[in-house]
Amino acid sequence: xxxxxxxxxxxxxxxxxxxxxxxxxxxxxxxxxxxxxxxxxxxxxxxxxxxxxxxxxxxxxxxxxxxxxxxxxxxxxxxxxxxxxxxxxxxxxxxxxxxxxxxxxxxxxxxxxxxxxxxxxxxxxxxxxxxxxxxxxxxxxxxxxxxxxxxxxxxxxxxxxxxxxxxxxxxxxxxxxxxxxxxxxxxxxxxxxxxxxxxxxxxxxxxxxxxxxxxxxxxx
Amino acid sequence: xxxxxxxxxxxxxxxxxxxxxxxxxxxxxxxxxxxxxxxxxxxxxxxxxxxxxxxxxxxxxxxxxxxxxxxxxxxxxxxxxxxxxxxxxxxxxxxxxxxxxxxxxxxxxxxxxxxxxxxxxxxxxxxxxxxxxxxxxxxxxxxxxxxxxxxxxxxxxxxxxxxxxxxxxxxxxxxxxxxxxxxxxxxxxxxxxxxxxxxxxxxxxxxxxxxxxxxxxxxx
Numbered sequence: 400x401x402x403x404x405x406x407x408x409x410x411x412x413x414x415x416x417x418x419x420x421x422x423x424x425x426x427x428x429x430x431x432x433x434x435x436x437x438x439x440x441x442x443x444x445x446x447x448x449x450x451x452x453x454x455x456x457x458x459x460x461x462x463x464x465x466x467x468x469x470x471x472x473x474x475x476x477x478x479x480x481x482x483x484x485x486x487x488x489x490x491x492x493x494x495x496x497x498x499x500x501x502x503x504x505x506x507x508x509x510x511x512x513x514x515x516x517x518x519x520x521x522x523x524x525x526x527x528x529x530x531x532x533x534x535x536x537x538x539x540x541x542x543x544x545x546x547x548x549x550x551x552x553x554x555x556x557x558x559x560x561x562x563x564x565x566x567x568x569x570x571x572x573x574x575x576x577x578x579x580x581x582x583x584x585x586x587x588x589x590x591x592x593x594x595x596x597x598x599x600x601x602x603x604x605x606x607x608x609x610x611x612x613x614x615x616x617x618x619x
Numbered sequence: 620x621x622x623x624x625x626x627x628x629x630x631x632x633x634x635x636x637x638x639x640x641x642x643x644x645x646x647x648x649x650x651x652x653x654x655x656x657x658x659x660x661x662x663x664x665x666x667x668x669x670x671x672x673x674x675x676x677x678x679x680x681x682x683x684x685x686x687x688x689x690x691x692x693x694x695x696x697x698x699x700x701x702x703x704x705x706x707x708x709x710x711x712x713x714x715x716x717x718x719x720x721x722x723x724x725x726x727x728x729x730x731x732x733x734x735x736x737x738x739x740x741x742x743x744x745x746x747x748x749x750x751x752x753x754x755x756x757x758x759x760x761x762x763x764x765x766x767x768x769x770x771x772x773x774x775x776x777x778x779x780x781x782x783x784x785x786x787x788x789x790x791x792x793x794x795x796x797x798x799x800x801x802x803x804x805x806x807x808x809x810x811x812x813x814x815x816x817x818x819x820x821x822x823x824x825x826x827x828x829x830x831x832x833x834x835x836x837x838x839x
Contacts (some may be wrong), residue, residue: 444819446666447794450767451801453821463818470815547670574667581671595690598683599664601673 401585403559404504404613405537407546407570408513408520409491410438411589411610412529417492418484425480429472436468442574445514445545454543456516461488489522493529494591500610501532504617508534512555512568516540535559547578556584569610576603587616621805623779624724624833625757627766627790628733628740629711630658631809631830632749637712638704645700649692656688662794665734665765674763676736681708709742713749714811720830721752724837728754732775732788736760755779767798776804789830796823807836 409415416434423430441464448454465484469476501509509532513520517538524530537558539551546552556563563583570576571589580586581601588603589610596602605616629635636654643650661684668674685704689696721729729752733740737758744750757778759771766772776783783803790796791809800806801821808823809830816822825836 443794446670447767447797447819449670450666450794451798451821452769453801453819467815467818470818547667549672574663574670577667578671581673595687598687598690599667599673601671 400565401507401567402561402565403508403510403567405510405512405555405559405566405568405584407568407572407575408511408515408523409572410591411569411571412493412497412511413491413523413527414494415488415491418487421484421487425483426469426472426474429474432472433468433474436471437465440464440467440471442572446574449545449548454545456518456540457514457538458485458516458519461485461519489519490526491523493527494609496609496611498528500613501529503614505532508559510535510537510555510559512537512539512546514539514545514551547574547581549578549582552579552582552584556582567616569613573597577601580604587612620785621727621787622781622785623728623730623787625730625732625775625779625786625788625804627788627792627795628731628735628743629792630811631789631791632713632717632731633711633743633747634714635708635711638707641704641707645703646689646692646694649694652692653688653694656691657685660684660687660691662792666794669765669768674765676738676760677734677758678705678736678739681705681739709739710746711743713747714829716829716831718748720833721749723834725752728779730755730757730775730779732757732759732766734759734765734771767794767801769798769802772799772802772804787836789833793817797821800824807832 406412415438419430419434422433426433441461444460444464511533520538524533524536537555539546542550542554544550566584568579568584569587569589571591576586576588580603586603588606590606590608626632635658639650639654642653646653661681664680664684731753735758740758744753744756757775759766762770762774764770786804788799788804789807789809791811796806796808800823806823808826810826810828
């Protein structure tokens with residue numbers, strides 16, 4: 400029996416590419432490209448900083464990735480634009496089905512577990528329509544390590560005070576699902592982008608194309 | 620005074636995208652896309668396996684990345700094609716200037732240091748025109764860790780028996796240069812693709828657009 404439903408935030412509950420409009424406002428016609436490079440570089444920097452043991456919090460990494468994305472797309476980032484785009488990252492849009500799905504899961508313990516540091520993830524949740532459904536928000540920043548290292552998932556497990564198999568973890572990010580599965584959580588891959596299955600010796604328990612799949616899981 | 624010139628192999632001495640022709644032979648018109656996804660996924664899997672503590676040797680990771688790349692590009696990979704493409708990865712082409720540059724650096728200790736496991740990197744070097752110039756080939760597989768973690772560079776340093784500052788490390792891969800710089804090697808980023816400088820608090824000592832820059836460095 401699963402006792403906690405644990406959700407990744409960025410890309411899973413919230414659409415990181417909903418910054419596209421704000422990007423387009425500052426950099427006409429380059430919003431799509433900048434948003435894509437921003438996210439790719441952000442993930443690259445998480446991995447790289449973890450591997451080289453140079454941890455910095457999510458907000459700094461996200462800012463550095465934004466600066467890189469603008470350079471890579473030949474856009475000049477003023478400090479005004481930087482502030483506005485970082486603020487947009489605290490106001491990302493929920494994916495369409497999220498609010499409805501969470502509203503019917505109220506009998507479960509609902510948790511967000513993110514690499515986002517509190518200055519980024521807390522306002523994002525609080526300002527959203529799902530804040531009333533979320534029982535806890537956990538940040539890997541607490542242990543200064545990023546998912547997908549085992550120490551990050553271990554922190555979440557300790558914070559929840561549950562056995563690994565009591566936890567169902569959901570993420571759209573393949574690397575996050577691999578990390579959580581490898582650590583020992585039960586996992587549901589929310590494969591929003593229709594990506595191929597990873598060619599790895601560790602796989603999620605189930606795969607859905609949106610969080611709506613959870614309703615099916617709940618009733619199974 | 621630098622005592623050893625240490626070169627990354629894949630992307631730095633050898634063009635990983637020289638498999639494009641072999642990819643096109645098996646998958647007409649998809650060679651470019653498959654080659655690109657193959658390399659991207661290979662790097663992704665190195666990072667992910669290191670972070671989740673699931674080390675496997677380079678040949679297995681490269682094969683898994685190839686399988687993913689074919690799925691992602693809707694190409695059916697027969698075992699015959701897989702063998703041929705893996706063999707192509709042991710016959711990558713040198714970048715144009717490499718042979719000439721190495722030929723005039725004969726007074727230095729010339730070393731290759733790669734994530735490639737011996738079954739992949741050894742034949743690649745031996746069959747190439749630079750085998751006569753290379754004094755040693757070191758593989759991070761020896762310590763079952765991939766660059767860019769400190770333990771990988773530490774292994775290379777121990778194997779060379781030199782102080783960190785006696786070693787000039789060269790790579791075209793930004794993550795590799797970040798890792799080596801962070802560990803304490805002297806570093807030259809061979810920025811073959813004209814990428815923007817990383818937005819990180821650690822930077823290479825010098826940057827060149829090809830290995831020919833080394834001749835300038837040698838005379839400085």
